[in-house]
Amino acid sequence: MSNQQKTSAIFYSIILLCCIGAYPVLSQQKLAAKSLSLSKVKGVKPRNIIFILTDDHRYDALGLLKAQSFIETPNLDRMAKEGAYLPNAFVTTSLCSPSRASILTGLYAHTHQVVDNNNPVSKELVFYPQYLQKAGYETAMVGKWHMGGEFDDPQRGFDYWVSFKGQGVYYPNGNTLNINGKSTPQKGYITDELTDYALEWLNSRKGDKPFMLYLSHKGVHAEFLPAGRHAGKFKDHNFMPPLTMQPGTHQDAPMWVQNQRNSWHGVEYPYHSNLNIGEYYKQYAETLYGVDESVGRVMAYLQEKGLLESTLLIYMGDNGFQFGEHGLIDKRTAYEESMRVPMLAHCPEQIKPGTVVKEVVANIDLAPTLLEAAGLTVPQHMDGQSFLPLMQGKRTVWREGLLYEYYWERNFPHTPTIHALRGDRYKYIHYHGIWDTDELYDLQTDSLETRNLIRSEAHQEIVKAMNKQLFEKLRSTGGMYIPLYEDKGRQQNLRYEYGTPGAAFPSYLKREDTDKPQQNKAQQAAEDAMQKKK
Numbered sequence: 001m002s003n004q005q006k007t008s009a010i011f012y013s014i015i016l017l018c019c020i021g022a023y024p025v026l027s028q029q030k031l032a033a034k035s036l037s038l039s040k041v042k043g044v045k046p047r048n049i050i051f052i053l054t055d056d057h058r059y060d061a062l063g064l065l066k067a068q069s070f071i072e073t074p075n076l077d078r079m080a081k082e083g084a085y086l087p088n089a090f091v092t093t094s095l096c097s098p099s100r101a102s103i104l105t106g107l108y109a110h111t112h113q114v115v116d117n118n119n120p121v122s123k124e125l126v127f128y129p130q131y132l133q134k135a136g137y138e139t140a141m142v143g144k145w146h147m148g149g150e151f152d153d154p155q156r157g158f159d160y161w162v163s164f165k166g167q168g169v170y171y172p173n174g175n176t177l178n179i180n181g182k183s184t185p186q187k188g189y190i191t192d193e194l195t196d197y198a199l200e201w202l203n204s205r206k207g208d209k210p211f212m213l214y215l216s217h218k219g220v221h222a223e224f225l226p227a228g229r230h231a232g233k234f235k236d237h238n239f240m241p242p243l244t245m246q247p248g249t250h251q252d253a254p255m256w257v258q259n260q261r262n263s264w265h266g267v268e269y270p271y272h273s274n275l276n277i278g279e280y281y282k283q284y285a286e287t288l289y290g291v292d293e294s295v296g297r298v299m300a301y302l303q304e305k306g307l308l309e310s311t312l313l314i315y316m317g318d319n320g321f322q323f324g325e326h327g328l329i330d331k332r333t334a335y336e337e338s339m340r341v342p343m344l345a346h347c348p349e350q351i352k353p354g355t356v357v358k359e360v361v362a363n364i365d366l367a368p369t370l371l372e373a374a375g376l377t378v379p380q381h382m383d384g385q386s387f388l389p390l391m392q393g394k395r396t397v398w399r400e401g402l403l404y405e406y407y408w409e410r411n412f413p414h415t416p417t418i419h420a421l422r423g424d425r426y427k428y429i430h431y432h433g434i435w436d437t438d439e440l441y442d443l444q445t446d447s448l449e450t451r452n453l454i455r456s457e458a459h460q461e462i463v464k465a466m467n468k469q470l471f472e473k474l475r476s477t478g479g480m481y482i483p484l485y486e487d488k489g490r491q492q493n494l495r496y497e498y499g500t501p502g503a504a505f506p507s508y509l510k511r512e513d514t515d516k517p518q519q520n521k522a523q524q525a526a527e528d529a530m531q532k533k534k
C-alpha cells in the first residue's frame with residue numbers, strides 16, 4: 001500500500017468511525033471527569049442552598065393555580081408570593097431517574113445516558129454537589145435518590161446521606177433507611193421523617209462553611225398515601241375530569257395514544273386495575289399537602305435561624321403526571337401535564353417578591369443555577385443554563401424551544417421513543433420506531449393539545465422548520481442515536497379484554513387504488529385469457 005493509499009484508508013476509517021459512533025463518543029467525552037475545581041466569580045459570596053425535589057408533582061397542582069378547586073399548597077403559594085414563580089418549567093425527560101440525572105449533571109438524558117429507572121449510572125458522571133464540595137460547601141442528600149436501580153449507598157458529592165432503596169415506602173414496614181452507610185429502621189411517615197433528618201442536619205452543622213441541602217421527597221409518587229392527619233382531607237370534594245379523558249376529544253391522535261387508553265398507563269386499565277382516577281387525585285392532593293407542610297417547616301427553620309433572607313430555596317417536581325389527559329395516566333409523554341413541573345424559588349436578598357419568570361426553564365438548568373448562586377463559573381460541558389439572572393430581573397440571552405426526549409422502555413411498551421421541541425407557541429412531537437403519526441400543537445389556541453395540526457396545510461412550513469430545528473438541537477448536543485440497554489424488570493404490557501380495541505389505522509395513510517388491486521386486475525385478465533384459450 002502506498003503512503004497515499006494508507007492516508008486514504010486512515011481517512012476513510014475515521015469517517016466510518018465518525019458515522020457509526022460519533023455521537024455516543026461525543027457524549028462520553030462530555031461525561032469524562034473534569035476538574036472539580038471551578039473558578040470563583042469575584043465578589044460573589046457563596047450562598048446557602050436548599051433544593052427541594054418532589055416526585056411526580058405536576059405543574060398545576062398548586063393552590064395558586066387551583067387546577068382542581070380543592071387543591072391546597074399554602075407554603076408553596078407563600079414561596080411564589082415572597083419569591084419567584086416559574087410557570088414555564090419543564091423536564092427534558094419525564095421519568096424519575098433520567099430527570100434526576102439531568103438535575104444533578106445539567107445534561108440531557110442522551111448525554112448522561114440514564115434513560116431508564118433500572119440500569120446503572122456511569123461512574124464518569126459529575127454531580128453538581130461534587131463541585132460545591134470542592135469549593136468548600138457542606139452538602140447533604142436526604143431522601144429519594146432512585147438512579148441506577150435498587151440501592152441506597154452514599155453517593156459521591158455528599159457529606160451527609162439519608163436515603164432508601166428505589167421508590168421507598170410511605171409507612172415503615174420493616175424497611176430501612178441508609179444513614180451515612182448505616183442501615184437504620186424507618187420510624188414514621190416518610191415525608192415527615194425526611195424533613196426531620198434534613199432539619200437535624202442543618203441544626204447540627206458547626207463552623208462557617210456554606211451549605212447545600214438536597215431534600216428529595218418520596219411524595220408524591222404513586223401509590224399515594226397521605227400522612228394520617230391528612231387522610232380523607234379532600235374526600236368530599238369533586239374531581240373535575242380533564243376534557244381529553246373522554247374518547248374522541250383528541251383530534252388526529254396517534255394510534256399509540258388511543259391504544260394506551262387500555263393499558264397499564266391508560267384510564268381504562270390503570271395499573272391493571274379498576275382504579276378511580278378522581279379518588280386517586282384526591283389522595284395525590286392529600287399526600288402533596290404533607291410535602292407542602294415540609295416546605296413550611298424548612299422555611300420556618302430558616303426564619304428562626306435568621307437565614308430565610310439569604311438562603312436560596314428552590315422547589316421543583318422531577319416530572320409531571322397525567323390524571324386522564326388524552327385517556328392516559330402517569331408520565332413519559334411529551335404532553336404538557338407530563339413534561340411540565342412546578343418551580344418556585346425564594347431568596348429575598350436576590351429575588352423580589354412576586355417575581356414571575358416567563359421563560360422556558362428546565363431540569364438541565366438547575367445545576368448551572370445553583371453553581372452560579374455558589375459564586376462558581378458554570379462548566380462549559382453542561383447543556384443547561386443558569387436562570388438566576390432571570391429571577392433577578394436581568395436580561396439575558398435565553399433558549400428558543402426546549403428539546404424533549406424519552407426512550408422506549410420494554411417494561412412499559414405503550415409509549416414510544418419521543419423527540420419533541422416545545423416552543424413558546426408550537427410544540428412539535430416526533431416519534432421513532434413506530435408506524436404512526438407525529439404531532440403539532442398550537443399551544444396559544446389549543447393549550448389542552450386537542451387538535452393535532454401535523455397534516456394541516458397552513459402549518460406545513462412550521463412542521464418543516466421545527467423538524468429542522470429539532471434535529472439541529474439533537475445533532476449539536478450529541479443526541480443522534482438511540483440508547484439501548486439489556487432487559488431488566490417486569491413488563492407491564494397487558495390489555496383489558498373488554499376495553500377499547502386497537503386503534504384504526506389512520507385513513508390518510510390508506511389507499512384504495514394501490515398497485516396491488518391493479519396487479520390483481522391484470523392477473524385476473526391473464527387468467528381469463530388462459531381460460532379462453534382452453
Ligand SMILES: [Ca+2]
Pocket residue numbers: 055056095096318319
Ligand atoms: Ca418522578
